[in-house]
Amino acid sequence: xxxxxxxGGTFDPIxxxxxxxxxxxxxxxxxxxxxxxxxxxxYHKTTPRTAAHHRLAMAEIAAxxxxxxxxxxxxxxxxxxxxTHDTVQIxxxxxxxxxxxxxxxxxxxxxxxxxxxxxxxxxxxxxxAAPRPGSxxxxxxxxxxxxxxxxxxxxxxxxxxAEPLPISSxxxxxxxxTQHTSPDIPPEVxxxxxxxxxxxxxxx
Ligand code: ATP
Numbered sequence: 349x350x351x352x353x354x355x356g357g358t359f360d361p362i363x364x365x366x367x368x369x370x371x372x373x374x375x376x377x378x379x380x381x382x383x384x385x386x387x388x389x390x391y392h393k394t395t396p397r398t399a400a401h402h403r404l405a406m407a408e409i410a411a412x413x414x415x416x417x418x419x420x421x422x423x424x425x426x427x428x429x430x431x432t433h434d435t436v437q438i439x440x441x442x443x444x445x446x447x448x449x450x451x452x453x454x455x456x457x458x459x460x461x462x463x464x465x466x467x468x469x470x471x472x473x474x475x476x477a478a479p480r481p482g483s484x485x486x487x488x489x490x491x492x493x494x495x496x497x498x499x500x501x502x503x504x505x506x507x508x509x510a511e512p513l514p515i516s517s518x519x520x521x522x523x524x525x526t527q528h529t530s531p532d533i534p535p536e537v538x539x540x541x542x543x544x545x546x547x548x549x550x551x552x
Contacts, residue, residue, distance in 0.1 A: 352443055353382035354473070355451040356423060356432055358517065359403050361541065362386075362410045364532045365515030367417075369478035372510035373451045374416045377476060381418050382451070384411060385435060388424045398546055400424045409536045431464040436472045448473040449506075454483035461491035470495060475505045479512040521547050 353373050357366060362384070370382045386403045397403070404421055411417035422438060423430040432450065439448055450473045452460070457477040460466050477485075485507065488496055499505035515532045523530040524547035529538065541547060 349445060349447050350380045350443075351377060351447045351449060352439070353377065353379040353449045353451055353476070354385060354436065354439060355382055356385040356387060356435065358397060359384070359386045359407050360398050360517050361403065361520060361533060361537060361547070362407050363515050363517060363520055363530075364534065365513045367410060367413065367534070368513055369451060369453070369508060369510050370417060371414060372478065372508045373449070373476050374414075376508055376510075377449055377506065379416065379449065380446075381416050383439075384417060384419045385423045386419070386421070388426065388430050402540075402544060402546060406537050406540055409540055410534050412536070413534065429464075433463070433465040433469045433472070436469060440472065449476055450474070451476045451478065453478050454480040454485070457485075458483055458487055458489065458492075461489065467495070470499065470504065474503070475499070476508055477505065478508045478510055481512045481514045525549055 353370075355366075355370055355373065359366065370384070373379060374382050384407045386400060386407050389397065389400050404419065404424060407419045411419050423435055426434075436448060436450065452475065454477050457475070460470075463469060485496070496505065520530045520532055524541065533541075
């Protein structure tokens with residue numbers, strides 16, 4: 349049975365931390381492909397973000413670095429709230445014979461109990477969590493404890509061996525606004541950012 353990895357994120361912008369965990373995800377779980385899913389523009393319009401078409405384009409550029417990486421606009425073209433639960437259902441319909449894995453960072457894993465229909469979500473796919481500086485499984489809140497106690501021994505939750513990298517999109521937006529460069533994004537993505545004059549202002 350082929351295994352496909354799904355990796356959702358704001359990717360504002362996509363960075364070397366994302367690419368590092370996506371590659372580890374494919375390596376450790378022997379995935380046929382890892383599909384990057386940039387989030388859509390927020391339907392409630394409270395969180396400013398770089399326009400979805402730019403975040404999608406940057407993800408497509410970054411994905412060229414590894415033939416196992418692909419990009420889908422599934423979460424961009426959908427109207428209204430785009431819940432991961434629904435995204436996984438859509439991929440199940442498209443790839444009924446595939447086993448689906450969902451990649452999230454450890455900080456996201458610690459919030460999983462707040463996600464829409466999370467208990468159903470974790471029955472629909474397996475979860476891989478990537479180590480991230482500042483977040484550890486020991487901090488898992490009470491609502492996740494029962495699931496963790498079952499999912500870890502059953503292999504439905506896998507903690508990646510990837511080295512934690514202290515890289516975040518928010519830190520990169522700051523670097524780009526103040527220094528107009530960042531060592532933590534691929535040069536081709538930096539080229540796109542410069543061409544389209546993105547992240548020129550602090551707080552952008
Ligand atoms: P921001 O700084 O704006 O919060 P971010 O760097 O966390 O952004 P997102 O696009 O929100 O980037 O992240 C998408 C997913 O990738 C999330 O599950 C997040 O936990 C994970 N992730 C991002 N950066 C890292 C990293 N350096 N190590 C491990 N996981 C990461």
